[in-house]
Amino acid sequence: MSLLRTRGLSRHFGGLIAVEGVDFDLEEGEVRALIGPNGAGKSTLVGMISGRIPPSRGTIEFDGVEITSWPAHKRIMAGMSYTFQITSVFPGLPVRENVALAARRRVPQGEVTQAVEAALARVGLGERIDQEAGDLSYGHQRLLEIAMGLVQRPRLLILDEPTQGLAEGEVAQFKALIRDLAGATTILLIEHNMQVVMEVADRVSVLNFGEMLAQGTPEEIRANAEVQAAYLGGGDAAA
Numbered sequence: 001m002s003l004l005r006t007r008g009l010s011r012h013f014g015g016l017i018a019v020e021g022v023d024f025d026l027e028e029g030e031v032r033a034l035i036g037p038n039g040a041g042k043s044t045l046v047g048m049i050s051g052r053i054p055p056s057r058g059t060i061e062f063d064g065v066e067i068t069s070w071p072a073h074k075r076i077m078a079g080m081s082y083t084f085q086i087t088s089v090f091p092g093l094p095v096r097e098n099v100a101l102a103a104r105r106r107v108p109q110g111e112v113t114q115a116v117e118a119a120l121a122r123v124g125l126g127e128r129i130d131q132e133a134g135d136l137s138y139g140h141q142r143l144l145e146i147a148m149g150l151v152q153r154p155r156l157l158i159l160d161e162p163t164q165g166l167a168e169g170e171v172a173q174f175k176a177l178i179r180d181l182a183g184a185t186t187i188l189l190i191e192h193n194m195q196v197v198m199e200v201a202d203r204v205s206v207l208n209f210g211e212m213l214a215q216g217t218p219e220e221i222r223a224n225a226e227v228q229a230a231y232l233g234g235g236d237a238a239a
């Protein structure tokens with residue numbers, strides 16, 4: 001059974017069709033990359049999956065339960081974790097406190113300290129646990145965000161452009177982390193860096209103008225003529 005399943009999922013903003021009729025299935029334990037040109041609808045799609053954006057039409061099931069109208073916090077409780085672009089980091093609080101706050105909803109009180117330390121060690125920030133989050137480099141703040149997702153022990157971890165702004169060494173660390181998590185945690189990754197996609201994803205889904213253009217292994221996607229025309233051939237993401 002799929003862990004996540006959408007049927008006919010659509011979102012319109014006034015007359016603009018951001019996402020249209022998307023049927024999307026994620027199998028338990030897989031690493032899936034979601035790619036597509038700028039404005040293709042990737043953030044809108046994961047916004048609907050994570051409960052931040054209400055769909056105009058369609059349904060979402062998580063672990064066999066229809067969750068289409070559930071608020072975001074209820075989805076987190078059910079094991080869905082969504083990390084994006086630093087906005088959830090409190091710069092004035094120590095790294096440890098940031099992760100502990102993220103742990104609150106999912107981790108029993110007595111296990112929080114250990115869970116926080118384990119999550120930070122996993123992303124390579126173990127030695128920075130007592131620093132103020134605002135003093136971390138941009139790349140380390142991105143890794144902190146991932147730790148804040150991981151500490152929730154998610155069944156589905158959704159990462160929105162996790163390598164954006166990371167230094168080369170941090171990207172390598174990120175790839176190793178995803179390989180380490182693969183199998184135990186289902187991962188959905190919005191990613192522009194094609195090298196990362198090719199190296200870590202089991203399967204790739206391509207959105208174009210709000211519709212699912214293609215899905216397949218990284219090799220199949222790389223060889224797909226339609227995808228090349230829409231995406232890989234043209235813009236900066238081909239690198």
Ligand SMILES: Nc1ncnc2c1ncn2[C@@H]1O[C@H](COP(=O)(O)OP(=O)(O)OP(=O)(O)O)[C@@H](O)[C@H]1O
Nearest residue numbers: 013016017018036037038039040041042043044045
């Ligand atoms: N709140 C909104 N109001 C109006 N239009 C929106 C809104 N959010 C997104 N859109 C539009 O919907 C379309 C899809 O946007 P979305 O951000 O989902 O694409 P994306 O694939 O994530 O792009 P990027 O790679 O640039 O982040 C775009 O045309 C965008 O301008």
